[in-house]
Amino acid sequence: MSISVSRPDAVVVGGGAAGIAVVGNLLETLRPDSSIAWIDPLFKGGRINARYREVPSNTKVAFFLDYGTAVEPFRKIAETASKPNAITALQDLPEHDTCSLHYAGDMLQMLSDGLLKHDRVVSWKGTVVDTEWSAPSSKWSLTVQDDARDETQNLKAPLVVFCTGSSPTVAALPSPMSKTPPFLDLDVGLKPSLLAETLPRDQEVYIGVVGASHSAILVLMNLFNLARDSHPLLRVRWFSRTTQLKYAVDKGTWILYDNTGLKGSxxxxxxxxxDGDRLSHSKVGKVISRVDCSGGPAQEKEAMLREMPKCDYVVQAIGFTRQTLPGLKHNVKLDNETGALQESEAGTPLPGLFGAGIGFPERVTDPVGNVEYAVGFLKFMRFLKRVVPNWVKIIIK
Ligand SMILES: Cc1cc2nc3c(=O)[nH]c(=O)nc-3n(C[C@H](O)[C@H](O)[C@H](O)COP(=O)(O)OP(=O)(O)OC[C@H]3O[C@@H](n4cnc5c(N)ncnc54)[C@H](O)[C@@H]3O)c2cc1C
Structure with a gap:
């Protein structure tokens, strides 16, 4: 089939779990003669493969498999692949257990490789650096920088989906601090092999960990394991507002605190x-001590000013922030029900511009009224199955 490479029907920016799911859904929903341009600097399954392959998953194996078989193009990739492969490797694991994220990452790579070979997908290895509305053509015009070849390309399409992800939030530490420790990237804290290389083995080193999120607990776990196994002089100060941690609770047909509660390991x-006063009775308490940041902003600031200068590094595990949208002249906000992007001041829709994935999560309300943002492979997929048929109406008039 011959397709116009610079004037596709839709553009998907980002090749992580969300971008892969969007391409799969668009292939299933758009007309068979339509084309999709797909842009990513690497096409290696996004941040899961780049940073989190050593992280234990917080979702069950079955959910990764449900994602990997949710749309026809994915099923075709699995059917035609030689075995064993990344999907059969997941199928060999107990489906109700969690797993190392490298299994999920391998599945993303397999699906990504399969989609790149699809005859309706045109891939562009590069980074979108500019996005502009082109009034005469009623299309979005994207500039793609191909770093390897030092070239830029332009493409225009009526439908553009950003799946550009997010990165760990970094906040300024309180001041004035007698000594401000350098930040240790959260992603380093989440990768035991890199953490082991980064921190000295034979020298006293104090790490401050800020937060009580899922990522914060994983970092604390990694640091404790390191102190136990190879870095005996490593010590941790855990800056936490609470000792009562929040856990996801399986309610049979739904999960309480599904997106904000602790899960898995x-x-x-x-x-x-x-939890509670466990630290004082546990062997972990010999490595990790809690700095009480409860009581409000003033007390937290006071605790940080007092204790943080004693740290050699600080890891902030306080959430994730959406990557800046490349080159958009508008300040943009997300409609978390539909995935549509809008001008943030006036709320005017930006026609044909959408977002999906961790940077653009769906807002959900659970049966007891808790409002959360849905982040996870299968959650992205379920959201896309609901919204993509509406997104493509801009093309199928
Ligand atoms: C520590 C951690 C553990 C997690 N564990 C799980 C889990 O167990 N189960 C689960 O279901 N979910 C999990 N998630 C949530 C979620 O599935 C992942 O965050 C996932 O990586 C999000 O996928 P994404 O496609 O939205 O973003 P990403 O994976 O970040 O992909 C974004 C892609 O966009 C590309 N990009 C960015 N800007 C541009 C640009 N301008 N031009 C072109 N390309 C661009 C990037 O290079 C990247 O490839 C976890 C998240 C974290 C942070």
């Missing part, structure tokens, strides 16, 4: 060693 570690 992080939940197990927290229950056994961190």
């Amino acid at each position: 992080a939940a197990q570690f927290a229950r056994e060693h961190l």
